[in-house]
Amino acid sequence: MISENERDPLELVQPIILRIDKHDPPSAEEAISAVARAAVLAYLSAPQDERWQLWAQQAFAKSVRRANPKFFARVLEETEHGMISEVGKAQAVGLLPLPAAGLPKLIAKLQVSGTQLEPDEQxxxxxxTIALNLGLxxxxxxxxxxxxxxxxxxxIEAPAPQVxxxxxxxxxVGVLWLExxxxxxxxxxxxxxxxxxxGRTEIEPGSSTAYVLQTEV
Incomplete structure (x- = not known):
C-alpha cells in the first residue's frame, strides 16, 4: 500500500482537520459526519476555483488530520477559505486542495494515522446517511x-434541487455502520x-468502503 508520505508531490490533496478534545471527545459518528460535511462545504464555497478543477481530474485525494483544540484554533487563524462543520461535539474544517508536497508546516505535522473514537450505539x-463497511x-x-x-x-451526481x-x-449527514x-x-x-x-492506507486496494443512502429519520 502507498503511505501518505509516498504521494505524488504534484498531486493535490484536500486537508480536513478534525478537532479532538481528549477530555471530551466526540463519538466516531459525529467525527465522521463533521469531516464529510466539511469536505463538501469547502468545495461548495468556491466550486469554480481552479484548484478544485485540477483536484477533480486527479484522485479526489483527501487527508484527514487530527488536532487538539489549541492547534485547531491555529489552523483556523493561519489558513484561508476554510469551512467549519460542527456535528455534536465534533468540529472539522475543510480546506482548499493543496500540493501533497507543499502542505503548510502547521498542517503537515498534524497526525493522520491512529485517529480512533468510540462509536455511539444509537x-x-x-x-x-453514509453507510460504512464495518467489516473492514x-x-x-x-x-x-x-x-x-x-x-x-x-x-456531484445528485439533482440540483435535491442538493x-x-x-x-x-x-x-448521518452515519450507519453495516456488517x-x-x-x-x-x-x-x-x-x-x-x-x-x-489502498493507500489501512485496507486492501479495491475494497468497497462507503456509499450514500437516503433514509427515513
Whole structure:
C-alpha cells in the first residue's frame, strides 16, 4: 500500500482537520459526519476555483488530520477559505486542495494515522446517511475520509434541487455502520457510487468502503 508520505508531490490533496478534545471527545459518528460535511462545504464555497478543477481530474485525494483544540484554533487563524462543520461535539474544517508536497508546516505535522473514537450505539441518522463497511475494521480517520469521498460523489451526481433542499436543512449527514454482508446487500439502494478505496492506507486496494443512502429519520 502507498503511505501518505509516498504521494505524488504534484498531486493535490484536500486537508480536513478534525478537532479532538481528549477530555471530551466526540463519538466516531459525529467525527465522521463533521469531516464529510466539511469536505463538501469547502468545495461548495468556491466550486469554480481552479484548484478544485485540477483536484477533480486527479484522485479526489483527501487527508484527514487530527488536532487538539489549541492547534485547531491555529489552523483556523493561519489558513484561508476554510469551512467549519460542527456535528455534536465534533468540529472539522475543510480546506482548499493543496500540493501533497507543499502542505503548510502547521498542517503537515498534524497526525493522520491512529485517529480512533468510540462509536455511539444509537448511531447518527439523517435523510442523507453514509453507510460504512464495518467489516473492514477502518479507523475513525480512515472511515471519515471514505465518508467524505462518498458524500462528494453523491453531491456531484445528485439533482440540483435535491442538493439545494439538503443545504437548506443545514446539510445533515448521518452515519450507519453495516456488517460486510449487509453492506454488500444494501448497496443496491445506494443513491451515489459505491466507493472503492485505492489502498493507500489501512485496507486492501479495491475494497468497497462507503456509499450514500437516503433514509427515513
Amino acid at each position: 448511531g447518527l441518522r439523517a435523510p442523507v 475494521g477502518m479507523s475513525t480517520g480512515k472511515a471519515a475520509a471514505q465518508a467524505a469521498h462518498a458524500l462528494f460523489a453523491w453531491l 439545494e433542499a439538503w443545504l437548506k436543512e443545514h446539510a445533515p 460486510r454482508r449487509e453492506f454488500a446487500a444494501v448497496a443496491s439502494r445506494a443513491v451515489g457510487p459505491v466507493i472503492q478505496d485505492a
